[in-house]
Amino acid sequence: MNELHEQFLVETRELVQSATEDLLALEAAPGDAEAVNRVFRAFHTLKGSVGLFDYPPWFALLHAAEDGLSAARAGTIVVDANLIDLSLETLDATARWADAIEATERLPEAAAAEAGALVERYRSLLTRGPKTQVADAAALPGWASHLVDSSADRGGVPSTAVRYRPRDDCFFAGDDPLGLVRKIPALLAVSVTSAAPWSPGEEFDAYACNLDITLLTATPREEVEAVFRLVGDQVTVVDVPGDARTAAAEAAVVPTLDAVVAAILAEQVQVLAAASGSETDAGRLEACARAAANALLSAGHDGDAERCRRTLERGSDALREAIENILVGGPTNPSPTEAEEPTEPSEPLGGDAARTLRVDAARVDALLALVGELVVARNALSHLAARAEAGEDAGSLTRAIREADTNIGRLSTTLHRSVVSLRLTPLSQVFRRFARPVREAARALGKDVVLDVEGEDTEADKGIVENLFEPLLHVVRNALDHGLEDAETRRRGGKPEAGHIRIEAGQDGDGIVVTVADDGRGIDPAFIRRRAVERGLRSAEAVEAMEDDAVVDLIFAPGFSTAETVGGLSGRGVGMDAVRAAAERLGGRVSVESRIGLGTMVRLHLPRTIALARIMVVGAGSEAYGVAMDAVVEAVRKPRTGIHAVADGNATVLRGRTVPVVRLVDLLGHGDPSIATQEALLLVVRAAGETVALEVDRFEERIDAIVRPPSGLVGAMPGVGGTTLLGDGRVLLVLDPAAMLAGVPTVDRQPREGR
Template sequence: MDELLEQFLIEGPEQVQHAGEALLALEGRPDDAALVDQAFRAIHTLKGSVGLFDLPAMGQVLHVAEDLLGAWRDGRRALSRGAVDALIAATGQTERWLGVLAATGGGLPADADAVAADLVSRLNRALDGDAPPSAPIQATDIDTAWIEALFRDRDLAPARHPRVTALRYVPDAGCYFRGDDPVAFARAVPDLLALRITRRDVAAPVAADAYDPYACDLVVELLSAAAPEVVKGPFRFVPDQIQLLSWSPPPSPSAPVPPPALAEGPRSLRVEASRIDALAQLVDELVVAKNALSDLAGQMADGLAPQAAAQILGDRQAALDRLVARLHRTVMGIRLVPILPLLRRFPRVVRETATALGKEVDLAVDGQDVQVDKAIVEGLFEPLTHLLRNAVDHGIEPAAERAAAGKPARALISLVARREGDHVVIDVADDGRGMDPVRIRRAAAARGLLPDRMLDALADDQVLDLVFRPGFSTAEAVTDLSGRGVGMDAVRAAVGRLGGSVGISSASGQGTTVRLVLPLNLVLTKVMIVTVAGERYGIPMDGIVETARVDPDRVFPIRAGRAFVLRDTAVPLLSLAALLGLPEEARADGGPCRAVVARMGGELVAVEVGAFVGRRDVVLRPLTGLLSAMPGVLGTTLLGDGHVLMILDVPGLIAAAPSDTAPVGQGAP
C-alpha cells in the first residue's frame, strides 16, 4: 500500500465522520448554515482525495453529494428528509468502501458500480426536488409477491441486499422467429442474484402431440444487485415485454440496517512529537543502564566480592525498575487515544436502526477528554453496536405506548464515557420501558437455567444478570442482531477480552442502563499469581477485592455449597480446582483456607486457591484462533523462567460453571 493511500485511509474516515455529524444535526437545525458548510467541506475534501486514485464509483457518489449540498448552501434547494436520507446513505457507503480499501489495499468490491448507480439515482432525485423517477416503476404499483417469493426461496439476506432490481420478462410467443433468446437475455444481466424460468400457464397440461416448439410460453423472473439502468440493457429491444422494479425487502425488527463496518487498517496512530522525544530519551537512559550491567559483569569477572556485587546489582536493578516504570507510562501515553470519535460513529447507527423499526430516537453522546488504549477503542465497536440496537429495538417502546405512559414520542438514549481512576466507565442508558424481572424469571424457568426455588430466591438485580447467560432471551422471536438478552453473553465476552466487566440496572417504565467498566490500557496488567493442583495461574488485580485466610471452623455448608462470614456478610466459597476441572488438593488438618474475594453481579464471591505466590506486572496476550472463545481465560503471559501463565477471568469461569459449582445466587441449586 503506497504512502498516499495510507494517508487517505487515515483522513478519509475523519471526513466521513464530520459529514455524518453535520447531516444528523441538520435534522434538528435545518437553517444552520454552518452545518451545511461543514458537511460540504467534508464531502468536497473527500471527493478531491478520491480523485487521486482509481475509484470511479466512490468519486461519482461524492460528486453528486457535493452538488446536492452545494444546492442547499446556495439556496437552490430546501432541506428534505429524503435528501438527508440519501446523503447519510452515501456517507455510510463511503465509510464501508474505505473499510474495504483498508482491509485489502486494492480496489472497491465487485458490486461497487451497481451500488454507486443506485446512490447516484437517489441523490439526483433529491437534487431534482425529490421528483419520482420515470423508471423503474415503484414496487407499490404492481403485485410483488413473486419478488418476495424469489428473494426468500434463494435465501437472500436483507442485510446484504437492502435493495435489488427485479425484472419480469414475458416474451412474445413468436420471439424465436425474430432471433430473441430469453435465456441469453437473462444470462447477460450482471450481478445476478436469483433466476427463475417457468411456463406461462403451468396449470394447463400440454399433450406431447400438442406441444409447439416454435412458440415461446416462458416467463423469466430475476433479481440483480445491479442498478435498474444496467439490468435493463440486455432487454432494450423488448421494453414492452418487461416489468422493471427497484425493490427493497420490508424492514423487520429482527433485521435492522447494518452499521458501517469499522475500518481495521492501516493500523496507524497519530502521536505528538513531544511524546516521541520523551520515548527516545528513555531509550538513551536504558542503554546507559544496560552498559552499567555490562560493567558490573566485568567487575565480577575480575574478582569483585559477592557481597559487593549483590549490593551493586540490587541498586542497578532498582534503577532499571524505575526506568521500566517510566517507559511503561510513556508507552501508555502514546497508545492513549480519545474515545469520543468512536462514540460519534453511533448516532448514524441508531438513526438507521430506528428508521427501520419505525421509531424516533435521539442519541446523546458525551465523552469529552476521555482517553483510553487504542486496542480498547477498536474492540468496543461491536459490543456497543449490539447494546444500542437492543436499546432501540427492545428498550424503546412504540410511539403509542410512550404516549400512553406520558412520555415524549421521541425517545432518548445516552452514550456517556467518563474516567474513574485507572478505569473508563461507559453507560448506555435509554428512557424506555425497562426490564421486567418477572418476565425474566419466567423465561429463565422455561429454558431450565435455574430451578424454580432458586429463581424465586434471587433478588431483582440478580435476576437482571441472567440476561448474560448464553442463549437467554425474553424475545418471542430470537434473532442474531437484537433482542435484549440475545447475544448479551457475547457482549460480556467481548468486554471481558478487553479486561473489563458489564453490569445492568433497570427500573420498570423508566429505562435500562448497561454499564461497561474497562481498564485504560492493555499493555501491562497487574496479576496475583496463585497455585491450584500444582499449577500456577494469574488473576487480574483489578478483579480482586481482597485476599483472605479463613479458618476451617469458619466455613459452613449452605445448600449444596460452602460459605463463610466476612465482616458480617455471608460470602459463597467456591473451589478454583473445581471450576477448572482439576483434582482437589488435600489441605493439611487445621490449615487455613486461602481465598481470593471477587465481586460478581454486585455480590462478593470467594474462590479457594492452594497458595498465593505473589504479584507481577505482566504483558497480557489475548488468546487467538480456536481458543479465543474459551470462557474464563483472558489470555496468557510468559514468566521470567520461561513458563506460560494463564490469566483467568474469575467471573467468566463462574458464569460458565455447571450449576452444582456456581455460588448461591448465581446458579447453585
C-alpha cells in the same frame, strides 16, 4: 495499494464521520450557519481528494453535493430534511466505495448508476430552490452597466456581471484574486481598479490588497458563484438580461465547459509551462495528463479525456497545446446528462492496504526519552562489570547490581506501558458512529429517541475498539425495538414521550466496561420463560426451576428472540447471541440487568489491552494461580476461629466490616474438604462492587507479567481472565475474581457493619 491511496482512505473515513455528525447537528439546528460551513468544507475536501484518482462517478457526485451545500450557504435553497437525507446518502455511498477500493482497488460496478441517480436528485433540489430575480437592463448598477457598454462581443446574450472586492488581508488567507478571475470561462470584459486611493510611496504596503475587480462573463450565474464560493462575502453577482432574438444564435459560441473543470485544466497548463528539463519532467507530464483526463471524465467529456491520454506520448508541449485547445474551443463531447457513464479504471493499483496506526507525537517523544534512559542504565552495567573485574568487595557490588536491576526493571516496565499505549484508541471512534443508526432506526420505528454518550475518552486497544461496533449495534437495536415503548405507551406509564438510550464506558481495574442502558419496559422473566418454552430452548420444568437472573440470561441463547415477528431491526434470534460471542472473542464477557418498567442495562466487560500487569501468585492445592493486583485490596492472616458459618457460606470481620469468605480450591472444583491449618490465608478482592475474601493455601510472589486474553480450551474455562508465562516456563492462569464469584452465595451479596 500505494501509500497515497492508504492515506486517502484514512482521511476519507474521518471526513465521512465528521460530516455525518455535523449533518445530524444541522438537522437539530437548521439555522446553524457554522455547521453548514463545516459540512461544506468536508465535502469540498472529499471532492479534492477523490479528484486525485480515476474515480469519475465519485468525483461527479461530490461535485453535485458541493453545489447543493454551496447553495445552502448562499441561502438559495433551504436546509431541510431533503438536503440532509441526500447528503447522508452521499456519505453512505462514499464510505461504501472507500471500502470497495480498499478491498478490490476499484469502484463497485453499480457506482456509476448510483452516482448518476444521486446527482439528478441534487439537480432537482437546486431547480426547486428559490429563483434569483433577473435584473432589468435599466436597473443595473453603474459598474455593471459600464461593463455591458464596454463589451462589444456580448451580442445580446444573457450574461453575468461580478464585482469582487477582496479583503485587505486576503493574501494572508491564501486567496489569489486574479487567480480566481482566471478560473471564470467565457470572459467578455474585465476591469481592475483600486478600491481606494493608493498610499504615498513611502507608506505603501505591498501585502495589503487594494483591488476592485469587475467582470462580465457568458458563464451562468451558478458556475460563477461556484468559483467564488469561498469568498462569497466579498462578491456581488448580477444577472444581465439578453436579447432573446440573438441569444439562440450566440449561445452556440459560448463555451459550456464546467468552471471547476476549466480551472483544473488551466492549472495543468501552468504546471506544464514550468517544465525545466529536469528528471522530474516525466512525472510532471504524467500527473498533468492524468489530472486533466480525470477532470474531463468527471464532466462526461470522454473524447477530450482520451485526447489528453493519447497526447501524453508526444511530450509536454503537445499536451499543453491539447489542453489549451480544449479550454478555448470548449468540449467536443455531450454534456454529463447526455453522455454515457465513464468507465472505471482498468489497471489495478496492487497490494493490500497496510495496517496503520495514527499516534500522538507526544507519546512518541516520551518513548524516545525512555529509550535514552534505558541506554544510560545499560551503560551502568558496563561500569559494574569493570568494578567486578577490579575485585571490588562482593557486598557493595551486590547492592549496586540490585539497584541497577531495580532501575532497569522500572524502565522496562514503563517502556512496555508506553509501547502498549501507542495502540490505545479512544472509544469515541466507536461511539460517534451511533448517532446515525439510532436516528434511522428511530425514524423507521416511529419513535422519538434521545441518545446520550458518556466516557468517550476511555481508551482501549485498537483491536478491541475496531471490533466493538457490531456487538454494540446489536444491543442498541434491541433497545430501540424491544426495550423502548412507543410514545403513547410511555405517556400512559408516566414516562417522557422520548425514550432514552445511554452508551457509557469506564475503566474497571485493568479492563473496561461498556454499558448500553435504556429506560424502556425492561425484561419480564415470566415472559422469557414462556418464550423459551415456545422456542424449544428449555422445557417448562427447567425454566420454572431457574432463578430469575438465569432466565434473563437466556436472551443470549442462540435462536432466542422476544419479537413477535421478524422485522428490519431484529426478530431473527441472532443478535444477543452474537453479542456474547463477540465479547468472548475479545477476551471479555457480557452481563445484563433489568427491572420491569424501568429499563435494561447490558454491560460488556472487556480487557483494556495486552499490558504488563502486577500479579499476585497464590497457591490452591498443588497448583499456582495469579490474581491481578488491581483487584486485590489486601492479604491477611486470620485465625480460623474468626471465620464463622453464615447463611449458605462463611464470613469473617475485617476492619469492622463483615466480609464473605470463599475457599479458592472450592471455586476451582478440586478442594479438599478437610482443613488442617489453624490459620487462614485470605486474599481480599473487589469483585462486582463487593469485597470478598478468597482463602488460599499459600502466598507465593508478586511478578510483572504480560497477561494475554484466554483462547482455545482455556478461553472456555469460566473465571480465567488470561494467561502468562513464569520464569521457569510454566503457564500461569490469571483468575478473574468477578467472573469466578458470579452466582456464589455471599453474605446478602453486600458487606454490612460488624459488631
